[in-house]
Amino acid sequence: MARFPKPAEGSWTQHYPDLGTEPVSYEDSISPEIYELERQAIFKRAWLNVGRVEQVPRTGSYFTKEMKAANTSIIIVRNKSGEINAFHNVCRHRGNKLVWDDMPLEDTSGMCRQFICKYHAWRYDLDGNLTYVQQEEEFFDLDKSRYGLVPVHCEVWEGFIFVNFAQTPEQTLREFLGPMITDLEGYPFDKLTSRFTYRSEVNANWKLYMDAFQEFYHAPVLHANQSPTAYSKAAAEAGFEAPHYRIEGPHRVVSTSGVRVWEMADEMRKPIEDICQSGLFGPWDPPDLGEMPPGLNPAKCDPWGLDSFQLFPNFVILFWGQGWYLTYHYWPTSFNTHTFECTLYFPQPRTPRERLGQELAAASFKEYGLQDANTLEATQSAIESRGVQEFHLCDQEILLRHLHKETATWIEDYQRTTAGAGAR
Template identity: 85%
Template sequence: MPRFPKPAEGSWTEHYPQLGTGPVSYRDSVDPQFYEIERKAIFKRAWLNVGRVEQLPRKGSYFTKELKVANTSIIVARTTSGEVKAYHNICRHRGNKLVWNDMPLEETSGVCRQFTCKYHAWRYDLDGNLTFVQQEGEFFDLDKSRYRLVGVACEVWEGFIFVNFAKEPEQSLREFLGPMITDLEGYPFDKMTSRFHYRSEVKANWKLYMDAFQEFYHAPVLHANQSPTAYSKAAAEAGFEAPHYRIEGPHRLVSTSGVRAWEMADEMRKPIEDICQSGLFGPWDKPDLGEMPAGLNPAKCDPWGLDSFQLFPNFVMLFWGQGWYLTYHYWPTSYNTHIFEGTLYFPQPRTPRERIAQELAAVSFKEYGLQDANTLEATQTMIESEVLDDFVLCDQEVLIRHLHTETAAWVADYRSKTAPAGQGV
């Protein structure tokens, strides 16, 4: 019979009394007007992760990112000095999208010395300077120095590239992340260069999918068919509780113990897992990554399963005890749709067997992700029915409570700062 960990500190929700214990409204996930304010209050003020430095391996490397939630497209580039910079993807002449290939709305990447507009061939260097204007003499008192690319605040932390669309960000990136996140410094992100990526359009509010990965209360039920009947029945009856939750500023963490798949009974494993020595929890052969940073495994679980760090607003870093990590991004496209991106990172495989083990882990995790996504459209449609106004949450769903509370707080703060003088919020 499998053993299921119990929390060491009792009620987690009561550790954060500011969150309350009453029912939670999901109005923020069905109201188009709230979404429009949310875009300005959150996604144009918070630091947003848009990629990693490995996507910019050399001087002149660039990629574009389509960000409908901010109503823009950006170029992220490595300059000739090696600095990472970001710009709005718009030509200063007539407003054409500057960098794109055959399909203007698709993202692209490459290497260049300068960006050339497809419309009238204006050129900009990697630092955003306007360097060439076709038939420049035809213009009236044109001062090219006044027509640089429009920059976007850009900072890098541990190889993760973040941007901020505020004209003057209220905090530096490091201040925004806070100690719970910066305590992850020293993790060998730079060694995790074997990358698997998937992307899906989901017909649900972005917060609903984040909620799905912020608790493990659902795991023994929703994922039951991935395990033998005897195991899944026992798991559903026993339930599952993570041993550690933490909230710091706008960010959240859930940490839990794990299982050693190869020590499970034979009937609890799939034949392909024995053949490839891999599965949902990753390859069985754990790489030697050296000493882990202080921020990981705060509950000191043995064996340690995973830590899921939820960075506000829409970025997740999930570290596995087996020596790999993955990221999630949830990019809103409307009040009831978003783009979900999942990316898995492993050390470079040394043998074909190691490569196959990584691929099995990637497809296994994609299957679980699809199972989580499968419920979301049903959830969205029924919440939009407005049959119910609010919903009860259990202690394990404390991070869900926090996400919706934090979202409301950012919106309220924005309204207070933008309300006309003398007018209430």
């Protein structure tokens, strides 16, 4: 695999001297106390992506999201004006969870004209207004206008739905995203609506899994069996270095070159790849998506492989040069467990072969994810022993340094702010 020269002025990590180059601690991934601080300092203050507008296509379409890190469940719904609202999933009468199916702790979705509580039949419209109370005359001085659903700050960017649990968000969503992310505006997300989703409960801290997908140093080794033997062997011997890293505010991106699998020798491809015309990072026939936004392929790689945009705290948009994208979410459930979600987005298939090509890509990425998850559970158990407490990172692992430093910065800012408020 080709190696790319680094900038003349120094390594990637040295571009960001605040990150340092010394060994790091992973205490933030094994400490219950730090996890509790993350919940308050990060997951109740940052903008969090919870889905896309295609999940609520019509008036009354809704879905719920269980968010253990923020200690709540929310409802996302499209109202009669076409706007998307977010509410805490709590009835104002006795606190029952308002929207749920057979399993009250699981996400659900559907379509309705109003929300009706299963417990006492209080009703709410799509804007969260309380519209009906069973035996209303039995209540004392009840003013229904004061007892609507509790709203959650909700904004949409390029079809991605974000929420913020702060009483008053410190930034608008667009300010929070910043230019590196908003330079992606214009990508045809709305044209890629063929969707494949999987999720896994992982026995590892959420940041450790994010770390796994922020560097490709591991790829030629851990995923060797997923690639043609000759290719993976050459990659392992040559090593891998991405040609571009960038950090802006709390967010990060790594951009890499790619390979044209269909140009490989026949013996380097798997038979199923020829049958489906797909494999090693997606369908071979890239769709015509038009001009790409300026934020993509910042290294101007040819061929271009991917750009992985890591949006703080727990959301990734990964663009593939072959004309599709995927998202990752890492939802903490404790200091050493989290829920991992992956969703792959392709254009609607026009033929059975195109459908099979997309399914092959989805199955391949599930295998990659399982390999990483298995490794990370081993990492979690090992670092929890505290037998080793300092770990060396290479230049390619710059984004790992940034994620853990940014996490610490948000906690310090929260502690400073709350201490100041307490002093007053």
